[in-house]
Amino acid sequence: MNKTIEQIVSLCKRRGFIFQSSDIYGGFSAVYDYGPLGIELKNNISQLWWKEMTQVHENIVGLDSGILMHPKIWEASGHIGAFNDPLVDCKQCKSRYRADEFSENFKTIKWLEIQCPKCGTTGDLTEPRQFNLMFKTNVGPVEETGTEAFLRPETAQGIYVNYQLVQGSMRMKIPFGIAQIGKAFRNEIVARNFIFRTREFEQMEMQYFVKPGTDDKAMQEWKNKRFNFYHEKLSVSESKLRFHEHKHDELAHYAKEAWDIEYEFPFGWSEIEGIHNRTDFDLTRHQEFSGKNLSYFDQPNNEKYLPYIIETSAGLNRMLLTVLADSYWEDKENNRIVLKLDPRIAPIKAVICPLVKKDGLPEKAREVVDLLKPHYKVIYDQQGSIGKRYYRQDEAGTPFGLTIDHQSIEDNTITVRHRDTQKQERISIDQILRMLKDHI
Numbered sequence: 001m002n003k004t005i006e007q008i009v010s011l012c013k014r015r016g017f018i019f020q021s022s023d024i025y026g027g028f029s030a031v032y033d034y035g036p037l038g039i040e041l042k043n044n045i046s047q048l049w050w051k052e053m054t055q056v057h058e059n060i061v062g063l064d065s066g067i068l069m070h071p072k073i074w075e076a077s078g079h080i081g082a083f084n085d086p087l088v089d090c091k092q093c094k095s096r097y098r099a100d101e102f103s104e105n106f107k108t109i110k111w112l113e114i115q116c117p118k119c120g121t122t123g124d125l126t127e128p129r130q131f132n133l134m135f136k137t138n139v140g141p142v143e144e145t146g147t148e149a150f151l152r153p154e155t156a157q158g159i160y161v162n163y164q165l166v167q168g169s170m171r172m173k174i175p176f177g178i179a180q181i182g183k184a185f186r187n188e189i190v191a192r193n194f195i196f197r198t199r200e201f202e203q204m205e206m207q208y209f210v211k212p213g214t215d216d217k218a219m220q221e222w223k224n225k226r227f228n229f230y231h232e233k234l235s236v237s238e239s240k241l242r243f244h245e246h247k248h249d250e251l252a253h254y255a256k257e258a259w260d261i262e263y264e265f266p267f268g269w270s271e272i273e274g275i276h277n278r279t280d281f282d283l284t285r286h287q288e289f290s291g292k293n294l295s296y297f298d299q300p301n302n303e304k305y306l307p308y309i310i311e312t313s314a315g316l317n318r319m320l321l322t323v324l325a326d327s328y329w330e331d332k333e334n335n336r337i338v339l340k341l342d343p344r345i346a347p348i349k350a351v352i353c354p355l356v357k358k359d360g361l362p363e364k365a366r367e368v369v370d371l372l373k374p375h376y377k378v379i380y381d382q383q384g385s386i387g388k389r390y391y392r393q394d395e396a397g398t399p400f401g402l403t404i405d406h407q408s409i410e411d412n413t414i415t416v417r418h419r420d421t422q423k424q425e426r427i428s429i430d431q432i433l434r435m436l437k438d439h440i
């Protein structure tokens, strides 16, 4: 199927999923706002992830650390020194590029021989300069030395600096994990592809603390678990998922081994989640910079060590874009657009429609809304023809259309219309909640 990112962007705006930030001011680059359906979808995805991590795994607990943290943390983590993108400018048209957009081996490029992709001039591209991606701010009323702080570029560091407090208070035994969902900020030079790369985004990260020597096995386990999550829990097509291993020159400064889970987006294969073996890099550095002993005491074996860390790091917004891209379906035969979202994450689970606005049908439909709304997000719709009402909800990804007609008044039944097949069945209103529970 030929779908473009523009079609997805357009549907997102039309149906209230995602809007460009500051729209009435002409927009604010690389930041997006989530509308009524977008926030429902985002919450459903993040709750699924949270449940998978902190409920299904008894040895993983949650954390919510601050966005602003002690500035020394970013020195220790290496972000002040090494969290850079190589930046190339065109002196002619002032366009700005990431050097690795030209080639992964950009260090060997002779820049004076390269043509600017925008204005076509050759010889005016600068040599790459390193550009730090962290957003700086100041704490307190005056900007002076010592007041500088950073918006976190990853949630991971908040977990590392709290690891001993969490371990001690919850009496966690290695191996154990700490999960966190929260905002991260990066001053991306080239932000593009809708919500794929933005300056403000959300991460869902889990740091798994293991005994050194058991790290390779844990890495393999988490690689499999995370890959399976996408097709088993989010119903993403398995054929559009793959692993990409980071070769030596791609590895981040902290990683011994790293794998990306990639999805085949309309703009090509791209990373949605990274699984990294960070060894004891981060804890060693925080120990050094804070002066605090961060070793773990393994009581039964009477030994002390710094744990190794296996990290699973997913972007919530990218995960959302993945399910949108994967579920977008142009049903040409029936001239409609459908989001074939898994009912578990669909923003609205059912639309309840009286066939006509009279004869007691609206009242009966309201009774069904009242029955379902304590359990699921459902909506009432009496506007327009029944076909139009269904098509509107197909675009919103609503899996079930429930219609009240004259027969409903007589025998307390309702028509259930299934989004993807458009098949209809008649069931007793008493059975509706059970039916939804079976699917969600």
Ligand code: GAP
Pocket (backbone or CB within 6 Å): 153, 154, 155, 156, 186, 188, 195, 196, 197, 198, 199, 200, 201, 202, 203, 205, 271, 272, 273, 274, 311, 313, 314, 315, 316, 317, 318
């Ligand atoms: N703690 C490790 C870490 O942050 P990363 O590969 O830089 O690793 C992890 O980021 C995930 O965060 C990515 O796989 C992606 O899903 C998401 N992410 C990173 N930068 C992003 C951006 N600018 N916009 C949206 N999502 C981003």
